[in-house]
Amino acid sequence: MYTSLNPELKNRLTRLARLFCVTPLFSGIIIGVSVTCFLFLLFPQVIYNNKYYDDFSHGLAKNQDSYLNDAQTDVDVIYPMLNKTVAHTLYEEVNVLCWVTTSPENHQNRAKHVKATWGQRCNTLIFISTKEDDDIPTVALPVEENRDNLWGKTRLALQYLYENYYDQADWFLKTDDDTYVIVENLRYMLYTQDPELPVYLGCKFKPFINQGYMSGGAGYVLSKAALKKFATEALPNKTICKEEPLGNEDVELGRCLEAIDVKAANSRDSGGRMRFLPLNLKYFMIPGTLPSDTWLWKYLYYPIEEGISCCSDVAITFHYVRKEEMYIYDYLLYHLRPFGIGFEPKLPEKYQDLHQTVQ
Structure with missing residues (x-):
């Protein structure tokens, strides 16, 4: 069908067809991000991990590299200066x-x-x-x-x-x-x-x-x-x-x-x-x-x-x-x-x- 078309018009139709194929992907991404932000605003506890936050606030986050070396972090956590x-x-x-x-x-x-x-x-x-x-x-x-x-x-x-x-x-x-x-x-x-x-x-x-x-x-x-x-x-x-x-x-x-x-x-x-x-x-x-x-x-x-x-x-x-x-x-x-x-x-x-x- 395209054999009789002008080459320039043929190229435009091809790019347009590709755009229609890719658009659903971008639309899905945009919708997904929007829904995620909406849920975070309404229900922050769905995304907020209390256990991770509590551990991190006490210097015990297991999934993060400590800014300080392990020895100094241990001092902060177990209070070795406290002689009971x-x-x-x-x-x-x-x-x-x-x-x-x-x-x-x-x-x-x-x-x-x-x-x-x-x-x-x-x-x-x-x-x-x-x-x-x-x-x-x-x-x-x-x-x-x-x-x-x-x-x-x-x-x-x-x-x-x-x-x-x-x-x-x-x-x-x-x-x-x-x-x-x-x-x-x-x-x-x-x-x-x-x-x-x-x-x-x-x-x-x-x-x-x-x-x-x-x-x-x-x-x-x-x-x-x-x-x-x-x-x-x-x-x-x-x-x-x-x-x-x-x-x-x-x-x-x-x-x-x-x-x-x-x-x-x-x-x-x-x-x-x-x-x-x-x-x-x-x-x-x-x-x-x-x-x-x-x-x-x-x-x-x-x-x-x-x-x-x-x-x-x-x-x-x-x-x-x-x-x-x-x-x-x-x-x-x-x-x-x-x-x-x-x-x-x-x-x-x-x-x-x-x-x-x-x-």
Whole structure:
């Protein structure tokens, strides 16, 4: 049919026929790319590989060549600078039960974040509430849930601990659900103390009680002997501990313990710096953050210096810590390391004379 056509026209028809054959290929490519982009915008998880991203963000991507050599990448991943030998020794020798006071509305907002961070370093962790929650889990006590009844809640909690856990721990730490605890530093402080002596430690306040009492928010720790004396001597005596649930838990507990000769000990370090902080760390680090007429300055049993010297290098508790900060503290304490800076800690002799502490 083409034999009679002009050669130039024949060439044009041939190119046109080839174009029609190739066009479906290009059309398919264009449609495929368009559909892919559309799906990515609507459903990024279809294309986004979570497992690969998570591995890569931790320096563990198996399908990518590391920018750094393998030896340096391993250092980043396994933290060889972190020597846990001493911490493990303390864990075995200083048995601490942590009981966290919480409430039903804070089970998910606060309690679960304590459990996910510092709480897992306690030998035993118990959440005291007024409603059972298997997700945490909690111990529900028969007391009305409100701030005015904190004494009643604390009173029942201590009785519960004595009846169920007295033989399972040497020390019993109480905190709020917005308190962060460096449990290793707590064990270090307690290592030289005898749990068979009736004593309790924390951030010492001076009003109301002659020997002072420990701030509830900063947390306080009772020796095994102190818990026993409270449960067997104070609780049965209505003239020592009031039965009514109303009252500030830390003040009322301080009254009870003073009456049965449980010492309110000095928990500061050898430099006189605080280990138990009743407020967020930021209020002590920057001088002038807390006004001079703030209640805290009138309550503190011992004077403190604002700024970096306020707090011990082996501080134990920080109060008013938000849930996000719980994880920040965990990262800074247990993951972040200035390379090449460290120390080899040595433990002192166990059960030294307590008189230096209780004065």
